[in-house]
Amino acid sequence: MDNTRVNTTSVSLISDLKEITKMRLAISVVFSSVAGYFLGADSIDFLTVVMLAVGGYCLVGASNAYNQIIEKDLDLLMDRTRNRPVPSGRMTVNTAFFIASSLTILGLVILYMINPRTAMFGALSIFLYVSVYTPLKTKTPLSVFAGAFPGAIPFMLGWVAATGSFGIEPGTLFMIQFFWQFPHFWALGWWLYDDYEKGGFFMLPTGKKDKGTAIQIVLYTLWTILVSLIPAFGMTGKLYLTPLSAGLVLILGLGMLFYALQLYRKRDNASAKKLMLASVSYITLLQIIYVLDKLIRVWI
Template sequence: MQIVGATDISLLSKVKSYYELLKFRLSFLVAFSCGFGYLLGNQGTIDWIHFFWLVLGGFLISGTSIIINQITEKEYDKLMGRTKNRPLPTGRLSVIEAKQYAVVIGLIGFGILYWQTNTLTVLLSIVSMILYSFVYTPLKRVGPIAVFVGAIPGALPPLLGWVAATGSISHEALIIFGIQFIWQFPHFWAIAWVADEDYKKAGFKLLPAGGKQDLNTAINIMIYTLFLLPLGLLPSYFGLVGITSGVIVTICGVLFLAQTFSLMKDNSRKSALKIMFGSFIYLPIVQIAYLLDKL
């Protein structure tokens, strides 16, 4: 029987901690949106090797931003039940190790984009990282303005992908940026509603309309979700995709909007949770529908 030594266990624990620090699923979703923008903007034959490098670079830069966020919020994460077991609050990784990790994967990510894309894509990715890590993160303890600021880097991935494919920012690029930008508001606020108790412990102030779990906040969530209906039709209107995706996106938008009425009715955590999961489902379905309609 083979015995696993303490050193092996320690190494595996470190690897697992570095993996957790990267928040793989969130970084993957960012990379997916980046790839979506690239495929939507690409004309002619798709260069899949170029596509792979773009997605990898976007994934690593997203991971870098997330790690910086966790370094900044280490002490606050200790106060919240949902974050207290992360690698930094538990001491499984030191701040120095996290900083070194962020520098390494950040340099690799920016290096890949510089090598494989264009200057504008690299500049936009730098802006995205700065806004998320050094503006949005500290603003979370200031007020709901943080959601507006955070929605910008949150919506930049598809724009980055488009710019990587075309080399320019066009009205089509701004449309896909706008859809993801508006989507951030019901998404962020639903999460803030569900995690309100934890967020208050850390001093995070993300809910609108006085920061309360009430009808006013629910109405704000409903209004921004409503905006997604006309925005979702713009790609079809401008000929970027066909009418089929427009129909699918409208159906998804109506179903997403319907969830907000339940929240307006009962102001419950359960209804907010449904909106949160609905936002997770809405965006990838919409993006896949656009891609299938174009390809």
């Protein structure tokens, strides 16, 4: 009986740790960082890859934990968040803060061991997410703009981890993920509008599910596609994309644009959900194409 209780407690603790760090989101962010590393590295150091993945997960997990501490009362108001560890009462604020603080220190130390610039951008990311984006979510739709900065850092962070420097290449990776976040989060905000409204969050640019929001989603989708194709024109230093890969990225972008136009035409939750899922597929497949394009050119 005691062993059963211990096992149940252990499983519950692991489950809460996964939830407070938002494991799936954190893994997707780590994926972006690792993709950026492969793009920037002349030779692959797998120890650095592991350190980047672990350090990155720690910082993303810490950001999410701080976020859930700050928003614990608001999370109680929303259906999708009320069962999180802190608002549900399964985890105390002090415990959550200890986890967040420990992950912050561990993450920054690991990233510093890669190189100081990587740790600096990691620290900037967690500061902007927790101290700027999170408080603004209940104040203004501009919170999405503020959140796009820390959200765009992971892709470029990998390049900085590989090279120890910042230039046009990581800057381009930053811009790709920066513009992508607007159609992604606005589609999410449209789909979950009623739930966000319960918590008092302002996620849509006009504050409403209207034509103005739909138009901006289409425009930022176009910007995302254009920025994603810039490396094909040889203007971004060592970051280059072959015409074939650029064509594949364009096809992905047109697919995402199709769903953005569907949302503009129908303006319903189903279309918003499809666009949100399409945007996740777009950024993931784009990063895979970028990496494979480089690896194939190196091998050939």
